[in-house]
Every structure is written in structure tokens, then in C-alpha cells.
Amino acid sequence: MLEGIICVIENLHHVFMLSNLLVLILGVVGGIILGALPGVSPTLAVALLVPFTFYMEPASGLILLGAVYTASVAGGAISAILINVPGAPANIATLIDGYPMARSGHAEAALYTCFTSSFIGGMFGMLILITLTLPLAEFALKFRSTEIFWICILGLTVVASLGTGNMIKALISCAFGVWLSTIGSHPTTGEFRFVYHDMLIGGITIIPALIGLFAIPQVFSLVESYGLRRTVIQFQRERGILGKTILHVLRMFRVQTVGSIVGTIIGLIPGVGGAVAGIVAYDQVKKFSKHPERFGTGIPEGVAAAESANNAMVGPSLVPLLTLGIPGSPTAAVLLGGLLIHGIFPGPDLFRLHPQIVHTFIGGLVLAQAGMFIFGLAISRYSNWVVRVPDLTMSISIIVLATFGTYCVQNSFEDVLMAVGLGFLIYIGSKFGFSPMPIVVGLILGSIAENAFLKAFIIAKAGPGFLRHFFTGSINIVSILICAASIGYGIYSGRKGSKKKIQFTKSDTIVSIVILGATLLIYNSLKAQDFLTSIFPAATLIIMGGLSLLLFILTLMSLRAKKEAAPGPRTAFPFPKVLATGLLIVVYLYALNILGFYFTSLIFYAIFPIVVPLEKGMVFRQLPYKILTAVVFVATLYVLFKIVLKVQTPTGLFF
Amino acid sequence: MKKRMSMKPMVLSLAVLCTILGFAGVGAAKYPGKPIKLMVPYPPGGASDFQARIVTMLAQEEKYLGQPIVIINKPGAGGMVGWNWFVESAPKDGYDLNAYNVPHFIAQSIVYPKKAKYKIGTKEPIANWGADPAVLIVPRDSPFNSVKDLVEYAKKNPGKVTVSGGGNFIGHHIALIQFNRAAGIQTTHVPYAGGVPALVAVVSGEVMAGFNNSSDAFRSKERLKILAVADLGRCPFLPDVPTLKEAGYDVDDTSNNFRGIAAPAGTPAEVIAKLADVFPKMFNDKIVADKMKETGCVLDVIPRAKLKEKWVKTEALLKDMFKDLIQE
Structure with a gap:
């Protein structure tokens, strides 16, 4: 030893x-x-x-x-x-x-x-x-x-x-x-x-x-x-x-x-x-x-x-x-x-x-x-x-x-x-x-x-x-x-x-039904497989279906027990911002293969604040700092991975 | 005066243009003009990956390609993800090559004709660099001391002998099918996710026997008994181990894991000719050969013409072997 x-x-x-x-x-x-x-x-x-x-x-x-x-x-x-x-x-x-x-x-x-x-x-x-x-x-x-x-x-x-x-x-x-x-x-x-x-x-x-x-x-x-x-x-560094x-x-x-x-x-x-x-x-x-x-x-x-x-x-x-x-x-x-x-x-x-x-x-x-x-x-x-x-x-x-x-x-x-x-x-x-x-x-x-x-x-x-x-x-x-x-x-x-x-909320009844339905659909697409191939996913799906059924029953029971559905602290959901972000991510991914990863990422930094409607004047606040962050960040990735480690990324027209 | 002033930028831009065109011209005339990508459809660290890195390490030297070869790993589904990508999306300009494993890709193209988008016609063989024959192994404390012992036991107990391998329809599995047929026995094939776990299963005694890579088995030889090798001749680093043929079972080298380089079908003929000329020389370079030897890999350089014949032969053999297993 x-x-x-x-x-x-x-x-x-x-x-x-x-x-x-x-x-x-x-x-x-x-x-x-x-x-x-x-x-x-x-x-x-x-x-x-x-x-x-x-x-x-x-x-x-x-x-x-x-x-x-x-x-x-x-x-x-x-x-x-x-x-x-x-x-x-x-x-x-x-x-x-x-x-x-x-x-x-x-x-x-x-x-x-x-x-x-x-x-x-x-x-x-x-x-x-x-x-x-x-x-x-x-x-x-x-x-x-x-x-x-x-x-x-x-x-x-x-x-x-x-x-x-x-x-x-x-x-x-x-x-x-x-x-x-x-x-x-x-x-x-x-x-x-x-x-x-x-x-x-x-x-x-x-x-x-x-x-x-x-x-x-x-x-x-x-x-x-x-x-x-x-x-x-904003916090002070503790001594x-x-x-x-x-x-x-x-x-x-x-x-x-x-x-x-x-x-x-x-x-x-x-x-x-x-x-x-x-x-x-x-x-x-x-x-x-x-x-x-x-x-x-x-x-x-x-x-x-x-x-x-x-x-x-x-x-x-x-x-x-x-x-x-x-x-x-x-x-x-x-x-x-x-x-x-x-x-x-x-x-x-x-x-x-x-x-x-x-x-x-x-x-x-x-x-x-x-x-x-x-x-x-x-x-x-x-x-x-x-x-x-x-x-x-x-x-x-x-x-x-x-x-x-x-x-x-x-x-x-x-x-x-x-x-x-x-x-x-x-x-x-x-x-x-x-x-x-x-x-x-x-x-x-x-x-x-x-x-x-x-x-x-x-x-x-x-x-x-x-x-x-x-x-x-x-x-x-x-x-x-x-x-x-x-x-x-x-x-x-x-x-x-x-x-x-x-805690169960009303939406859980719908959620559990959706999951149960999806599980059944997936299970249906499995049936043509032989025993060894299907036994494990079949067991998993049966458990998943059973659990969603359990969720459904428990939700119904708990909703019946206490009538008042505890409403959480309601905050305005910023739907336009979220939707714009989601769409922008899709556009970003689409553009990657056309323009190249590093180029698109730089553009993305510039476009994101404009498209996602945030506060007024947001775009220009601390602008030099933002540009610097974007350029330094992308450049670091480029040098470290593209040049030193030779990692491949999607390349299109640019880089 | 005026004329001279305007002349200067024009001359300059003309010069720049000529330079660019000149470079472009050189680029078009001389292949390769930029680094070449080699796609390996297995994860980094595996035998296929590090052998690919060794055999291409000299590409940058002027006497070979004068350009480096960059390895890109695209693993998944036993190689199918990478090879599918390769035949469907890789550019056919000679700057995208792939590492192949035979019999794997040929077997997949036969058993899964829909899922696998490739068959031998979709790839242009360039050169083979190595061969890794399958060996029949049993645990150190196994009662089987020879192939004969194992066959006798299996004849008395059909289906009881468990034999591990690195997955379905790869070399190990093919060797087992051939062996079962030649010896007239029935065994239970236990597929693992790769050669290494299949080897561990034999070392730990989870299964009674296994077909595995000769190089990996060689490294674990103190914990194993290597009974036979499924090849035409004996293995250079296992000189005492008989071939299955010598032991009396008619098994050839179909299961041998051949590794090499291919280009997508449709790549210009002169590019293929150049690569087919350079690669065998590069593989046989003393530096590459020594490195391969050090790592315990058998160098088996096969030029393009012979390789083409070999693929056709292997495909015919495997089509016959798997004719009952083809899946839509």
C-alpha cells in the first residue's frame, strides 16, 4: 500500500x-x-x-x-x-x-x-x-x-x-x-x-x-x-x-x-x-x-x-x-x-x-x-x-x-x-x-x-x-x-x-391528459418491434402512462377537497418578448449554415437587442461596453477553438 | 498629370486582381490547396480514431500531400450517422474524405437498406491502412483450453455457451456466425456497446467466451486465454495462437476489421488517382509504420485496385450470410 x-x-x-x-x-x-x-x-x-x-x-x-x-x-x-x-x-x-x-x-x-x-x-x-x-x-x-x-x-x-x-x-x-x-x-x-x-x-x-x-x-x-x-x-465583496x-x-x-x-x-x-x-x-x-x-x-x-x-x-x-x-x-x-x-x-x-x-x-x-x-x-x-x-x-x-x-x-x-x-x-x-x-x-x-x-x-x-x-x-x-x-x-x-x-392546479388535469395521450401515441408506434427491442421502452411508456393517470386522479381529488385553486402570484407574462426571442433563435440557427458560425454570432449580438423589444433606449445604453463584450467573446472562441484546437463550426459564406 | 493619377490605382487593383486570380489558378491546378477533412464515424479515443490520426500524421509533408488532414468525429449508430452524412452531404471536391470500416458498413447496407444511405457503390476506396482480425477468447480460469473443448461443450449444451461481441452485424458477430456454421454448433450471441465492454465481460467471467479485436485482447492477455484467430494467417504479435482454419474450422478473413480511407462517389477522377497514389506510400512510411507497431496495430496497406475487388467479394459473402435478416 x-x-x-x-x-x-x-x-x-x-x-x-x-x-x-x-x-x-x-x-x-x-x-x-x-x-x-x-x-x-x-x-x-x-x-x-x-x-x-x-x-x-x-x-x-x-x-x-x-x-x-x-x-x-x-x-x-x-x-x-x-x-x-x-x-x-x-x-x-x-x-x-x-x-x-x-x-x-x-x-x-x-x-x-x-x-x-x-x-x-x-x-x-x-x-x-x-x-x-x-x-x-x-x-x-x-x-x-x-x-x-x-x-x-x-x-x-x-x-x-x-x-x-x-x-x-x-x-x-x-x-x-x-x-x-x-x-x-x-x-x-x-x-x-x-x-x-x-x-x-x-x-x-x-x-x-x-x-x-x-x-x-x-x-x-x-x-x-x-x-x-x-x-x-449589487453586492460588496466580503472581506x-x-x-x-x-x-x-x-x-x-x-x-x-x-x-x-x-x-x-x-x-x-x-x-x-x-x-x-x-x-x-x-x-x-x-x-x-x-x-x-x-x-x-x-x-x-x-x-x-x-x-x-x-x-x-x-x-x-x-x-x-x-x-x-x-x-x-x-x-x-x-x-x-x-x-x-x-x-x-x-x-x-x-x-x-x-x-x-x-x-x-x-x-x-x-x-x-x-x-x-x-x-x-x-x-x-x-x-x-x-x-x-x-x-x-x-x-x-x-x-x-x-x-x-x-x-x-x-x-x-x-x-x-x-x-x-x-x-x-x-x-x-x-x-x-x-x-x-x-x-x-x-x-x-x-x-x-x-x-x-x-x-x-x-x-x-x-x-x-x-x-x-x-x-x-x-x-x-x-x-x-x-x-x-x-x-x-x-x-x-x-x-x-x-x-x-x-400542490395541484387546474391545469394539471389538462397536462396529465396531454401526456397520457402522447404516451399512447408513442406506444402505438412501437408495436411492430421484436421482444428484446421493445421490452424496455414499452415498460418505460407503461410507467409514464400510469404516472400521468395518477397525476390526473390526484389532481381531481385535491381540487375536489379544497375548492379554491391557489392562484400563484400573478405577474404579467411578457409574451411578445418571449416569442421574439424564440423566433430569433430559430433565425440564428438557420443563418449559421449560410453565413458561418462566428459571423452570425457577431450579427446576433447586434440584432438581438433591437428585435427583442425591451426598455426604451436599451440599445444604446453602455453601447461601447456591449460591442466590446461581443467582439472579445467571439474572438476568444475563434482564436482558442478555430485556430489553436482546430474545432470545426458551421462555415458558410464568411467564417 | 490627370491620367497618371488615375493610372496608379488602376494598376494597383489590376495587380491585386492578377494575384488573386493567380492564386485561384494555382489552387485549381494543384490539389490539395487547403487542409483536407477526414470524417471518422466513431468517437475520439477509439481504435478507428487514433489509428486514423497516426496514419495521417505525415500528410503535411511536401512529399505526400503538403496539406494537413484534420480529423472530424461524427459518431452514432455504429458508424451509420457519420457515413449517412458523408454520402448525403459531404462535398465531392476531394477535400472531404472518410474513414471506413469493413465489414461494418457493408453489413449495415445489407441489413438496413432503408436506414443506411450507403453501399459500396457510393464510396470510392482510396487505400486500406490496417486490419484487426477477430480472436476467440475465454476467461483465464475457463475450463476450455482449446477451440475443440468449446465446440464439444457447445454440442452437448446447445445455446448455453454465451459469446460476447462488440455489437450486432460487426466483425465479431460475423466471426461468430461463421464459426457456428463451420463447427455446426449453436451459441448465444451477447452484443455489447463496443469491443471494450465486450472484452470486460470475458475478463470478468460474465460470458463464457467472446470474439474481440486481436489488439485489445493482446493487451489483456494475462487475464484471458486466446484460443484462435479468425484470419487466413497467424497474427504477428500472437505467433502461438492458431487460426480457426488450422484448428479445423473453415472460417476465412471476412470478419477481419479492415480500416482505410474512401472518398465520396463523384469525386473527380484525377483527385482520386492522386490520393490513391499518395496514401499507400504515406501509410508505409517508416515513421507511420513504427508508430502503428508501437500501438499494437497491424499495418495492412491495400491499394485501391485490390481494395475494390475485395469490397465486391465481401458484399457478396455478407449478402448470403444475412439474407434472412434484411430489414426494411
């Missing part, structure tokens, strides 16, 4: 070589920035940099990739906290409390909490990687299809207690997300489902959907509230906030322990990944808390739980790669490519044949954690710049960034269209109490769960039988028990808090 630590320390001087140290710093700073851009997930960030390592020394190349991986995981929290759009799936749990913190003037504290917790979780994960590599590799192999299936079900049950709103609506959204994940070609059987248009052959890709679901409603909510909420929060926050985070002993352990275990499971780690840790911390009702209102514990978990995952996620040569996550798969290019074969021989390179790599990862901490804190100081950006400029920037992010995931304009479509849909849904989070969780876990289920089903049929295959084995039994406990707790707490929490 200890020899691992000693080897890493012995090789640390290789990292401290000037050139390697420079590479490390560059990787960390670049990683934080790339990670903060919605759509540039850790996987994509590492993939973009692999070509740069072709001509580097193996050790330097690996330090660069490791540093980018570490830093981009933490960097994804920045956009989650500041603009309510997660940088990557791993950060979805971060925004539940992070964005409310930023909105109430504590953006800096939220970011300090995030980076401190990331560091604690990350170091815990690294320590586990260094000391327990071999036993953990054996443990990782114990997660087979049935185990992964049950872990996914566990993750899906978390959805019910995750949001603060209506639990039935959260479950309906989650079922909708699972259904979305079944669209397109099935990754194992190759069969096609719900391909109503050729665009859907490849299915709904997770990261574009994630961005669309969060970014589009965020843009609309900024537009809606513009002019209504004149009290733009000594850095020290105070770090001390506060260090005192959250239980939060950090739960976060780190959950992150470590989930990091080990091949193919499950960071999104689940963050959500499950958040959920556990909330359940163990004395004040579960305060979660979601903007408390540092929520941010800490999510971030310590998704960074704790980094180290363990490399265990299967380094010891068995098997990448446990998409990012590890990209790292594998980076290793192979240097003639380094991960696997049992790795520690014997290239001990120096491996230990330099691990040492680099440890130092990258420290670098991420230091530079993260430094960058956080400037978070006020982002918070102070006027809502109008911010909403335009979010549209431009979201378009860029969804496109560059897999160079697909169809992905952009699907993301925006889903965004419009959830924006309408949000008016009726639906939220994007459960959809994303369903989308991520749905395909993993289905894949695992199908394989386990085929194997069970060939050999051990269904019951024995799914319900024996210690990890299966433990997972099933935790699932049961989670559901039980959800029902218990739901009943306890039902008086004030679950």
Missing part, C-alpha cells in the same frame, strides 16, 4: 522539471477554462489535446492529459454555478444549490466551496488510486450487467427526492428522459426505434440534450425577468470570504466523507461515470442532513457534496484502465488512445515495464489537483465579472455558447436542432411544474440501464435463469436494498411534507 505513495513521491521530481511544470500549469488553466464551457466535457477536452501530445515526451504528454482531465471536471462547475448551465453531465447536481447561491450574491463563496470540495474529493480519490490499485481492480470487475442495472435503478429512484417540486411530475419527466434514451439505433442490438425522422437515427446525444434542456429555459427566464426585476444584485469559506468547507466533515466515498465507488464502476456520482452523493447528503428542506435553496453543503463526489471519481475511474487496460469511462477511453500513441500499453505489465512513466503520470495528477485548487480559487475571484454581465448580453452569450457546445460534441448540426427543440419543450413544461434535471438523469441512466438489462436478460436465458441471475450476488442484493430504502424514504418524506409541498 505505502510503496505506491513512496514510488509516486520518488518520481515527483520528474513532474517538477521546468518543462513538465509548465505543461502542468497550462493543462490546469486550460482545463478549467475548457471545462467551464458548456458542451466541452472532460472527454472532449482531453480528446482535443491528444494531437498536441503526439510530438511531446511521453511523460509530458501524459501530464498534460491528466491535468486537463482533472481540471476540466472541476471547471464544469463554474458554468453550473454562474449561468445555471452545467459544463458537463458530472455537474448537474452542482447547480441545484450553486446557482441559487450565485443569484443571492454568493457566487464567489459558491465557487470557493466548489474548488475546495473538488480538491478534497480529488485528493481522496487519488489516494485510493495510489494505495489500493490492485484490490480495487478486482472489485471493479465484480460489476457486471446485473449489478450495473441495479445501480442505474438506484440512480433513477433518487430523482423522486432530488427536486423540491411535485414528485409525480419529477418521475414523469424521468420516464420521459428514459424514453428519449431509447430513440435511434440501439447500441448493442443495432435495431431502430422511434426513428420518426432520419435525424433521429443516431438517437439523442446526452451532452447536447443536457445543454439544450438547461440553457434554453435559462435564456427565456432571463428575457422574461428583464425589466421586471430592476433590483440587480476574508476566502478563508471563511475554506474553513466552513473543512468543517463539513460528513458531507465530504459521503461525497468522497460515493464518488470513489461509482468511479470504479465501468461505464457509469460522474453524473451519477454527483447526484447520488447530493441525495445521500440531503437525506442524512438535519435540514433536508434547505437543500435546493442555495446552501454550500449541496455544492460541496456534488463537487467532492465528481472529483473523487477521477482517480478511481483510472483504476481499470491502468491495471487491466480497460477504460472504465469515456474519458479513460480517450486517455487510452493518448497512452497507446506513446507505445505505452496499460494493463498488468504497465507498472512493471514503465514504472517511471506511470508514477510520473500519477504524480502529475496529484499535483494537478493542487493546481486546480489554486488556480480555481484565483479564477473564482473574478466571478463577479460574469455575474455583473447584463442579463441581455448574458442571454445572447448563452445562446451562442450553447450552439457552439452542442455542435462541437460530434460536429453535428442535427444535435443543435434537437437540443434547442428539447429546450423549447422543457421551457413550456417548466410553466407547468416540470424541470430539466429528472429528464437528464433519465436520459443518462436509461441507456446504461437498458444495455445492462438486455445483456443480463440474454445471459440469464442462456444459463442461470432470470431470478437467479438478477437477484443473487452480494452487490445486487445491497443495491436492491438501497433502492428499496430510497423509495421508502421518498414516500415517507413525501407524506410528511405533503401538506405544503405537493
Whole structure:
């Protein structure tokens, strides 16, 4: 155990070589920035940099990739906290409390909490990687299809207690997300489902959907509230906030322990990944808390739980790669490519044949954690710049960034269209109490769960039988028990808090009928498929239909019980502004392919304030500042991505 | 005076015009005049992606293309998303090429004639760079020590032997179908989402056997037993592993995962001729060959003429194999 630590320390001087140290710093700073851009997930960030390592020394190349991986995981929290759009799936749990913190003037504290917790979780994960590599590799192999299936079900049950709103609506959204994940070609059987248009052959890709679901409603909510909420929060930078926050985070002993352990275990499971780690840790911390009702209102514990978990995952996620040569996550798969290019074969021989390179790599990862901490804190100081950006400029920037992010995931304009479509849909849904989070969780876990289920089903049929295959084995039994406990707790707490929490309005009767109708229509389009292809989506749709029926009945009952339908605080809905924004987004997307991404974006900055009828004189207020923001923003994207990283964007007549 | 004053801008603009036209002329005469895009229909980091990056790393050198090749990943539906985009939307001017995987794209075009917008006629083969034969693997602690053991068990227990592979209708699956037919056995195919998870399933003992990429299996050889290779000859880095043919089962190299470069049909003939001339030389360059060897990949350079014949042969074989599975 200890020899691992000693080897890493012995090789640390290789990292401290000037050139390697420079590479490390560059990787960390670049990683934080790339990670903060919605759509540039850790996987994509590492993939973009692999070509740069072709001509580097193996050790330097690996330090660069490791540093980018570490830093981009933490960097994804920045956009989650500041603009309510997660940088990557791993950060979805971060925004539940992070964005409310930023909105109430504590953006800096939220970011300090995030980076401190990331560091604690990350170091815990690294320590586990260094000391327990071999036993953990054996443990990782114990997660087979049935185990992964049950872990996914566990993750899906978390959805019910995750949001603060209506639990039935959260479950309906989650079922909708699972259904979305079944669209397109099935990754194992190759069969096609719900391909109503050729665009859907490849299915709904997770990261574009994630961005669309969060970014589009965020843009609309900024537009809606513009002019209504004149009290733009002006706050003073608190003195000594850095020290105070770090001390506060260090005192959250239980939060950090739960976060780190959950992150470590989930990091080990091949193919499950960071999104689940963050959500499950958040959920556990909330359940163990004395004040579960305060979660979601903007408390540092929520941010800490999510971030310590998704960074704790980094180290363990490399265990299967380094010891068995098997990448446990998409990012590890990209790292594998980076290793192979240097003639380094991960696997049992790795520690014997290239001990120096491996230990330099691990040492680099440890130092990258420290670098991420230091530079993260430094960058956080400037978070006020982002918070102070006027809502109008911010909403335009979010549209431009979201378009860029969804496109560059897999160079697909169809992905952009699907993301925006889903965004419009959830924006309408949000008016009726639906939220994007459960959809994303369903989308991520749905395909993993289905894949695992199908394989386990085929194997069970060939050999051990269904019951024995799914319900024996210690990890299966433990997972099933935790699932049961989670559901039980959800029902218990739901009943306890039902008086004030679950509210039904008249519109819910119509909403539930619409959903039921849609479910039946979708179910009808499935009937021609064979058993293996249809069983999972059929089950999902039956659950979704059942839930909407339940919603209908409960709404009727509650409306009959108390006649007065509680009218919410009515505010004038700025319909023209919202419609103009929606239309403008469509025009923007249309123009991209004709005029080119960067050119259209610049024009978009100029046109948006004119077309969307806001206050009088808005167009010219702070005009130089606005022009500067637009030009700097687009130019930065252009230089960083087009020139340095050679990322493709739609090009038309211009650029 | 007046004349001279007006002459100056005219001469200047004429000069500029000539320069532009000159450049344009050079651009039209000399292909390639700008970077070439190579679409890989799999995600970054996979074998197809990083091999594509290695074999094209020298493109910028004057003796080859003099222009860099930029890799664009368009993954989805086992390659179908990228290849569909390629035949439907890619410009046919020689600046858009794609990486192909045979037998994958040919098998898809046969099984899903409606969903797949491509078949061998829609692509112009340029050159093949590599081959990754499928190997038959079992867990380290498996009771099967040879192909014969496995076949005998499968004959006594039809359908009980679970065999993993990286998905339906790809090389691994094709190798299994061929093997089942040659040995006269029935097994249960368990498709995974890609070669790596299928390999993990064998290592962890979730399935009893698997067909997987020779290069990936080679890296995990301490936790596996590699029983045979589905190829015409033995694998250079697995010299002790017999071919299925040597073991007594008539299986050829149809399942071998061939990777290479193609242009869309309709690309000018002189452009194709130039690429077909340059690419094999570039693949055989010592720097590329060494890098491929270091990463454990088999370099198998096949020129355009031979490649065309090979595709036609593979398509005929697969059409026969999948004739009962064609879906509308």
C-alpha cells in the first residue's frame, strides 16, 4: 500500500522539471477554462489535446492529459454555478444549490466551496488510486450487467427526492428522459426505434440534450425577468470570504466523507461515470442532513457534496484502465488512445515495464489537483465579472455558447436542432411544474440501464435463469436494498411534507391528459418491434402512462377537497418578448449554415437587442461596453477553438 | 498629370486582381490547396480514431500531400450517422474524405437498406491502412483450453455457451456466425456497446467466451486465454495462437476489421488517382509504420485496385450470410 505513495513521491521530481511544470500549469488553466464551457466535457477536452501530445515526451504528454482531465471536471462547475448551465453531465447536481447561491450574491463563496470540495474529493480519490490499485481492480470487475442495472435503478429512484417540486411530475419527466434514451439505433442490438425522422437515427446525444434542456429555459427566464426585476444584485465583496469559506468547507466533515466515498465507488464502476456520482452523493447528503428542506435553496453543503463526489471519481475511474487496460469511462477511453500513441500499453505489465512513466503520470495528477485548487480559487475571484454581465448580453452569450457546445460534441448540426427543440419543450413544461434535471438523469441512466438489462436478460436465458441471475450476488442484493430504502424514504418524506409541498392546479388535469395521450401515441408506434427491442421502452411508456393517470386522479381529488385553486402570484407574462426571442433563435440557427458560425454570432449580438423589444433606449445604453463584450467573446472562441484546437463550426459564406 | 493619377490605382487593383486570380489558378491546378477533412464515424479515443490520426500524421509533408488532414468525429449508430452524412452531404471536391470500416458498413447496407444511405457503390476506396482480425477468447480460469473443448461443450449444451461481441452485424458477430456454421454448433450471441465492454465481460467471467479485436485482447492477455484467430494467417504479435482454419474450422478473413480511407462517389477522377497514389506510400512510411507497431496495430496497406475487388467479394459473402435478416 505505502510503496505506491513512496514510488509516486520518488518520481515527483520528474513532474517538477521546468518543462513538465509548465505543461502542468497550462493543462490546469486550460482545463478549467475548457471545462467551464458548456458542451466541452472532460472527454472532449482531453480528446482535443491528444494531437498536441503526439510530438511531446511521453511523460509530458501524459501530464498534460491528466491535468486537463482533472481540471476540466472541476471547471464544469463554474458554468453550473454562474449561468445555471452545467459544463458537463458530472455537474448537474452542482447547480441545484450553486446557482441559487450565485443569484443571492454568493457566487464567489459558491465557487470557493466548489474548488475546495473538488480538491478534497480529488485528493481522496487519488489516494485510493495510489494505495489500493490492485484490490480495487478486482472489485471493479465484480460489476457486471446485473449489478450495473441495479445501480442505474438506484440512480433513477433518487430523482423522486432530488427536486423540491411535485414528485409525480419529477418521475414523469424521468420516464420521459428514459424514453428519449431509447430513440435511434440501439447500441448493442443495432435495431431502430422511434426513428420518426432520419435525424433521429443516431438517437439523442446526452451532452447536447443536457445543454439544450438547461440553457434554453435559462435564456427565456432571463428575457422574461428583464425589466421586471430592476433590483440587480449589487453586492460588496466580503472581506476574508476566502478563508471563511475554506474553513466552513473543512468543517463539513460528513458531507465530504459521503461525497468522497460515493464518488470513489461509482468511479470504479465501468461505464457509469460522474453524473451519477454527483447526484447520488447530493441525495445521500440531503437525506442524512438535519435540514433536508434547505437543500435546493442555495446552501454550500449541496455544492460541496456534488463537487467532492465528481472529483473523487477521477482517480478511481483510472483504476481499470491502468491495471487491466480497460477504460472504465469515456474519458479513460480517450486517455487510452493518448497512452497507446506513446507505445505505452496499460494493463498488468504497465507498472512493471514503465514504472517511471506511470508514477510520473500519477504524480502529475496529484499535483494537478493542487493546481486546480489554486488556480480555481484565483479564477473564482473574478466571478463577479460574469455575474455583473447584463442579463441581455448574458442571454445572447448563452445562446451562442450553447450552439457552439452542442455542435462541437460530434460536429453535428442535427444535435443543435434537437437540443434547442428539447429546450423549447422543457421551457413550456417548466410553466407547468416540470424541470430539466429528472429528464437528464433519465436520459443518462436509461441507456446504461437498458444495455445492462438486455445483456443480463440474454445471459440469464442462456444459463442461470432470470431470478437467479438478477437477484443473487452480494452487490445486487445491497443495491436492491438501497433502492428499496430510497423509495421508502421518498414516500415517507413525501407524506410528511405533503401538506405544503405537493400542490395541484387546474391545469394539471389538462397536462396529465396531454401526456397520457402522447404516451399512447408513442406506444402505438412501437408495436411492430421484436421482444428484446421493445421490452424496455414499452415498460418505460407503461410507467409514464400510469404516472400521468395518477397525476390526473390526484389532481381531481385535491381540487375536489379544497375548492379554491391557489392562484400563484400573478405577474404579467411578457409574451411578445418571449416569442421574439424564440423566433430569433430559430433565425440564428438557420443563418449559421449560410453565413458561418462566428459571423452570425457577431450579427446576433447586434440584432438581438433591437428585435427583442425591451426598455426604451436599451440599445444604446453602455453601447461601447456591449460591442466590446461581443467582439472579445467571439474572438476568444475563434482564436482558442478555430485556430489553436482546430474545432470545426458551421462555415458558410464568411467564417 | 490627370491620367497618371488615375493610372496608379488602376494598376494597383489590376495587380491585386492578377494575384488573386493567380492564386485561384494555382489552387485549381494543384490539389490539395487547403487542409483536407477526414470524417471518422466513431468517437475520439477509439481504435478507428487514433489509428486514423497516426496514419495521417505525415500528410503535411511536401512529399505526400503538403496539406494537413484534420480529423472530424461524427459518431452514432455504429458508424451509420457519420457515413449517412458523408454520402448525403459531404462535398465531392476531394477535400472531404472518410474513414471506413469493413465489414461494418457493408453489413449495415445489407441489413438496413432503408436506414443506411450507403453501399459500396457510393464510396470510392482510396487505400486500406490496417486490419484487426477477430480472436476467440475465454476467461483465464475457463475450463476450455482449446477451440475443440468449446465446440464439444457447445454440442452437448446447445445455446448455453454465451459469446460476447462488440455489437450486432460487426466483425465479431460475423466471426461468430461463421464459426457456428463451420463447427455446426449453436451459441448465444451477447452484443455489447463496443469491443471494450465486450472484452470486460470475458475478463470478468460474465460470458463464457467472446470474439474481440486481436489488439485489445493482446493487451489483456494475462487475464484471458486466446484460443484462435479468425484470419487466413497467424497474427504477428500472437505467433502461438492458431487460426480457426488450422484448428479445423473453415472460417476465412471476412470478419477481419479492415480500416482505410474512401472518398465520396463523384469525386473527380484525377483527385482520386492522386490520393490513391499518395496514401499507400504515406501509410508505409517508416515513421507511420513504427508508430502503428508501437500501438499494437497491424499495418495492412491495400491499394485501391485490390481494395475494390475485395469490397465486391465481401458484399457478396455478407449478402448470403444475412439474407434472412434484411430489414426494411
